[in-house]
Amino acid sequence: MRLPTATALLCLVPSLALAGADSRCRASRFSAQEMKGASAQQRHAAYVQACALDEVVELTKQLVRFKTVSSEAPPAKSPDIAAMGRFLQKWAKAHGMAYRVVGDNDVFEIAWGEGAPTLGLVFHGDVVPAPVHEWKRPPFEPYVQEGRLFGRGVEDDKGPLASALVALDHARRLGLKPQGKVLVIVGNGEESDWNGMAKYAATEPKPTHVISVDSGYPVVAAQSGFVAWNLVAPMGPALKSSKVALRPVDVKAGEFLTQVPGTATLKLLPGDEGSLSVALETVRSAVTEEQRVRPGLKADVKEEGGAVVLTVHGKAVHASIADEGNNALWGLSGVAARLLMEDNGIAAMLRVLATRFDRDHHGEKLGLVYSDGGLMGTLIVSPTVLRVADGKVSLGVNMRRPQGKDAAAFNASLDHAAERVGQDSGGRVKEGGGRYVGDAHVADTSGPLVTTLLDIYKRHKNVPDAKATSVRGGTYARLFPKAVDFGPGFPGEEYTGHAPDESISLESLDLGTRMLAEAIHTLALTPAPVSAKEK
The missing domain is CATH 3.40.630.10 (Zn peptidases)
Incomplete structure (x- = not known):
């Protein structure tokens, strides 16, 4: 009693x-x-x-x-x-x-x-x-x-x-x-x-x-186990491209590895034979086209110092609850995929984002996805920090992994994911240093x-x-x-x-x-x- x-x-x-x-x-x-x-x-x-x-x-x-x-x-x-x-x-x-x-x-x-x-x-x-x-x-x-x-x-x-x-x-x-x-x-x-x-x-x-x-x-x-993964690509020189292609010169998103970026920005110069007005219209048209397949996309395009600046707006949240936010890098990579750009490091990294990360919280496109089937759920994968510095483009990726796969097996999965990314980019994008794989x-x-x-x-x-x-x-x-x-x-x-x-x-x-x-x-x-x- x-x-x-x-x-x-x-x-x-x-x-x-x-x-x-x-x-x-x-x-x-x-x-x-x-x-x-x-x-x-x-x-x-x-x-x-x-x-x-x-x-x-x-x-x-x-x-x-x-x-x-x-x-x-x-x-x-x-x-x-x-x-x-x-x-x-x-x-x-x-x-x-x-x-x-x-x-x-x-x-x-x-x-x-x-x-x-x-x-x-x-x-x-x-x-x-x-x-x-x-x-x-x-x-x-x-x-x-x-x-x-x-x-x-x-x-x-x-x-x-x-x-x-x-x-x-x-x-x-x-x-x-x-x-x-x-x-x-x-x-x-x-x-x-x-x-x-x-x-x-x-x-x-x-x-x-x-x-x-x-x-x-x-x-x-x-x-969940904490994972830090980093991808890098040299900025240039650009591979052979059309003379009217837009030239990406800078890209930026995110402030912390553990926060999904709420904004992502791409800076572009007109091609050798293109004008600024045409470049602006081209990027705005790409935004409009992308909004037809991504209705929630919010973006603005403006001229700044002779360059076109594309800014995509999402919803910043902690990386541990990435599926409750809206990663601005997804929208940025979607618009970029519609643009004819010189194939430098920025363009290569944006292709990787579009191919292997866009609208995928769980790493399915990278071949990483797994779940413990119960208490902890499914792996979360979040690209969070994109920068250009010291002649390189880098992408920081934060993951939260459940039990169900040991560190050796998960590291092997990351090795395979890096191979896929390299193939996507013609060998330009590779894994950088600083990999960390924590256990649940x-x-x-x-x-x-x-x-x-x-x-x-x-x-x-x-x-x-x-x-x-x-x-x-x-x-x-x-x-x-x-x-x-x-x-x-x-x-x-x-x-x-x-x-x-x-x-x-x-x-x-x-x-x-x-x-x-x-x-x-x-x-x-x-x-x-x-x-x-x-x-």
Whole structure:
């Protein structure tokens, strides 16, 4: 028989509804003497539900005020990261927990309990940049408005960090003790350089269970492998072409390997016997023709310094969700395929884009496509950065690969894809350096960590058919064997972690804190759950 819920147990606390804020949240009101018949876990849950949110909001605000933008200053040189570390050190001491710094401010670790680590809770203390002009109010001056907490880092990842610290402290105040040690592990380079946390994960004792709170619910049990691939071609000299052909002189798309480009631009000069006006009309006609087979194509053509500039507009999204955006390189290559151009390196690369990438999210045209058939889905392939520099044209390609094919087999597939590209371009386009093929990270979906967290989510959200999920992005969880992500994003809610006016609803912050508190209690304060395999 299921015991009473935390909400029902609140009724067992004498005069709770009539108490003032301070007396209402005295730990003694949630003691075994006051809540007769309630288990330690139920008392902890009732305490967190009644009293944690205000503390979580206030602690999150304090953390957000530290401008910990790691891309502007690495941990070793960031005064704000150092200041946040001193703040966490004081917090830990005031709340009966140990604190240490690993590396040169690379990782902050707060520990509660003694012995071998049983539970690791992983977060990051750094944040992405927050250009002030994009925000309605200063990004590092957090505030609450209309039921939401605003500020850079409230969702990614300082709000979740505050939830963990408050949930742990509520258990400590009740006199509860963990079986082994609970670690709160705060990396400070997640948005820039993972080396510090990678070294920590490789060299420090491994907790029995590791939970990162930096992705979504119900439970993120798998992350795609990250792949970087680069194609290059020499700019010239141009192969033999018609004298009236357009001469491509520059091309540009994308800013980051991990972002699908929202715009792509091609610069063309009239041929030796052509005029600028004819060149403009030729390119505009090609756009019109392409729009007949690509109705959503948005492009503009203009004259600039004696050249024709074609700009194609798409929708920029993170490369991990490329199929939710609109790659501007696809449209650019489609229009270019309709133009008679001198066959230099730019023209060759655009042909490769049209032949092997256009309207193909999964690498079918490259011969790369595969799927794990279940949890992780199908390979994602995104050409993202196109540039001309140092006499070469380069195309950066980002892929997110599922389990189901080992690194050796996938590398062999890339070798074959490079051969195809070379054949398409008459040997002009070849693979460049810097190939990187990462492996997928997959947890044990039937093990005690995933099943425990799924059970918690199902009950709190009343979603009995919830299942473990995967993401194509990456969090620190992938650095720890069998680690998972548990929050903070709920299905159906907009994620604002990297956006202007980042915010999180107080309702979500509260529920996330309560679910994390139950996870802490189940996995670290009571005997470890046993999986069916271990019975």
